[in-house]
Amino acid sequence: MEIMTGSCRFGLWHVHVAWKGDLVHHLRFAREGIDGPVPDVIRQYCAGKPVDPVSLRSIATAGDTVSAAIYRAVRSVPYGETATYGEIALRVGTSPRAVGGAMARNPTPLVVPCHRIVAQGGIGGFSPAVEIKEALLRMEARERGKGGLNRSSPHSF
């Protein structure tokens, strides 16, 4: 099977995905859409269903680099919940700043839910636009509130 590319809609944005089976190679938000399929989970998630794209695999978590460890830690933050840059840093054994850097270069947002990582005193940043992060967090908070997913199960580090 070859690597597939396609996009689906999320609000005013288009989510481009390059993937093969359950492995996502690349994912990005763009203004324009492209032809082609995206994984069902991504499509459903973007449509507002409380499914977690983390169920897919990401190339970003492979290897024993610090970044890969950061991405793996970020993947353990459940749908509808958030963690701070500092908490992830503490867990991986690096600095909050390094976590921010890794999030900024995350090749597969959603699959590695970097939008769930916020600053201690605010929402933190998001490329290419922080509005996307706000929309994703609002959507997850809303869907979680509906109770379609096991809620309020505080994950401990």
Add this chain to the structure above:
DNA sequence: CCAGGCTTGGAGG
């Protein structure tokens, strides 16, 4: 090698 980043926490006004 070095600038710079999606951070923090502490100091000082």
Add this chain to the structure above:
DNA sequence: CCTCCAAGCCTGG
């Protein structure tokens, strides 16, 4: 409460 500042550390160029 708010601004300012540097410690801290990984990575692309």
